[in-house]
Amino acid sequence: MKILAIDDQLLILMSLEKRLIELGYEVKTADSGEKGIDIFKTFLPDLVIVDINMPGLSGLDVVKHIRLEEKSKTPIVVMSGNTDEKIIVDGFDLGIDDYMKKPVSLSEVAARVKRIIGTPAESNTGAKSEGQMLQQYCVGVVIPCYNEEERLSGEAFKNFVYNNLGYHLCFVNDGSTDSTLEVLEELRKGNENKISVYNCEKNGGKAEAVRQGMLHLAKDPQLDYIGYLDADLSTDFRDFDDLVKTMETSDFKIVSGSRMSRMGANITKESARKIISMTINLIIRSILKMPFNDTQCGAKIMDKELVELVFQKKFITRWLFDVEIFMRMRKHYGKEKVQSMICEQPLKRWIHADGSKLSMKDSIQIVGQLAKIAIHYK
Missing domain, CATH: 3.90.550.10 (Spore Coat Polysaccharide Biosynthesis Protein SpsA; Chain A)
Known part of the structure; x- marks a missing residue:
C-alpha cells in the first residue's frame, strides 16, 4: 500500500513519513504541490495526504489536478491547520475523502489512514506514537x-x-x-x-x-x-x-x-x-x-x-x-x-x-x- 504525503513543513512531513513507514506503508514525500503532482504521476499512490497552506501550488490546487486533470479517484486526505469553513467545504466539493485539523495526533492520523485504505500485511504494531502531536x-x-x-x-x-x-x-x-x-x-x-x-x-x-x-x-x-x-x-x-x-x-x-x-x-x-x-x-x-x-x-x-x-x-x-x-x-x-x-x-x-x-x-x-x-x- 502506497501513500504520498505533501507538506511544505519538513518537521511535520518527516515525522508523518516515519510513522507511516513503521505501520508498513510504502511512503514518498514532497515539500511542494508541484513536486507532489510529479511524484503522483509515477508513484500511483493508494492514498494522498496533503496540506492546504503551501506556497505556490496550494493543497486544493493539488486536489483539483488529481481529480480533474488526472481524472483519478485515489483517496485524498487533507491535513491542515486551516479551519476556514468555506475552504473545508470546497475541499469536499472537489472530492476529498477526509479532513484532519492540525494539531492532530499521529495515532489519529494512523487510525484514519487504516479506515480508508486498510492495514498493510506487514505492520510494526510495536511502534508507539501515543502523545505525539503534529502542530499547526x-x-x-x-x-x-x-x-x-x-x-x-x-x-x-x-x-x-x-x-x-x-x-x-x-x-x-x-x-x-x-x-x-x-x-x-x-x-x-x-x-x-x-x-x-x-x-x-x-x-x-x-x-x-x-x-x-x-x-x-x-x-x-x-x-x-x-x-x-x-x-x-x-x-x-x-x-x-x-x-x-x-x-x-x-x-x-x-x-x-x-x-x-x-x-x-x-x-x-x-x-x-x-x-x-x-x-x-x-x-x-x-x-x-x-x-x-x-x-x-x-x-x-x-x-x-x-x-x-x-x-x-x-x-x-x-x-x-x-x-x-x-x-x-x-x-x-x-x-x-x-x-x-x-x-x-x-x-x-x-x-x-x-x-x-x-x-x-x-x-x-x-x-x-x-x-x-x-x-x-x-
Whole structure:
C-alpha cells in the first residue's frame, strides 16, 4: 500500500513519513504541490495526504489536478491547520475523502489512514506514537548555553521534541569552558532533524548567543515562529507551548512570558533577587514608557518576520537585550502601535534554578547598563 504525503513543513512531513513507514506503508514525500503532482504521476499512490497552506501550488490546487486533470479517484486526505469553513467545504466539493485539523495526533492520523485504505500485511504494531502531536505551525526555539553541563536536562528536551513534532530546538554553545558542547552533541544524536547545535567558539554573553541563534533559525523557511528559552528550564515547557498557542490564535507579533506572582501559579524566587528584580523592573518601565511587568523573563516567542529587525545589529548590553528588543520595536513602529503588537502572558509555573549566571554584582551593574540603553535609544 502506497501513500504520498505533501507538506511544505519538513518537521511535520518527516515525522508523518516515519510513522507511516513503521505501520508498513510504502511512503514518498514532497515539500511542494508541484513536486507532489510529479511524484503522483509515477508513484500511483493508494492514498494522498496533503496540506492546504503551501506556497505556490496550494493543497486544493493539488486536489483539483488529481481529480480533474488526472481524472483519478485515489483517496485524498487533507491535513491542515486551516479551519476556514468555506475552504473545508470546497475541499469536499472537489472530492476529498477526509479532513484532519492540525494539531492532530499521529495515532489519529494512523487510525484514519487504516479506515480508508486498510492495514498493510506487514505492520510494526510495536511502534508507539501515543502523545505525539503534529502542530499547526512550526516553531524554532533558541536555548543559549554557557557551562551548562551540570544543569542540562537531556531527557526533558528529548521528551518534548518527541511529543511536539512541529518544534526544532537550537542549542547555542556560548564558548563554554566545560563539557557543555559534548553534552549537546550527545543530546542531538538520534534527533538531528529536531535538535541542532550552534557553536560559538568565544563567549559573547547571553545576548549575543541568543542573537546568533535567532538569525540562524530565521534562515529555515519552514519555521513560522521563533523564540528563546533558558537552558535550566526555569520556565516550564507547558508554559512555553501556551505562549505559542497565544501567537497562533491572535494578531500579536511577540508573546512574552511574565513571572507574576498570583493565585494558582507556582512562581518562586529568592527573596533578595525578588526585591532587586522589582527595582530593576520599575527602572525599565520608566525607560520604555510602556507598562511591562517583566521584560527579563527568559521565555519569548515571536513572528519570524521580526527577527531581522530586532536581531540584525549587535546589542549594546550582555544581559538586557530583552529591553533593547522592545526599544528597537518602539523606535521602528512607534509607542502606540508596538503596545498592540506585544502580549505579556503570565506563566503558571516558574522556579528559580540554582547556579544562575547572574550574580548580585551583575544586578548592580544592570542599573548602569539601563542608563546606557536609555541614552543609546533616545
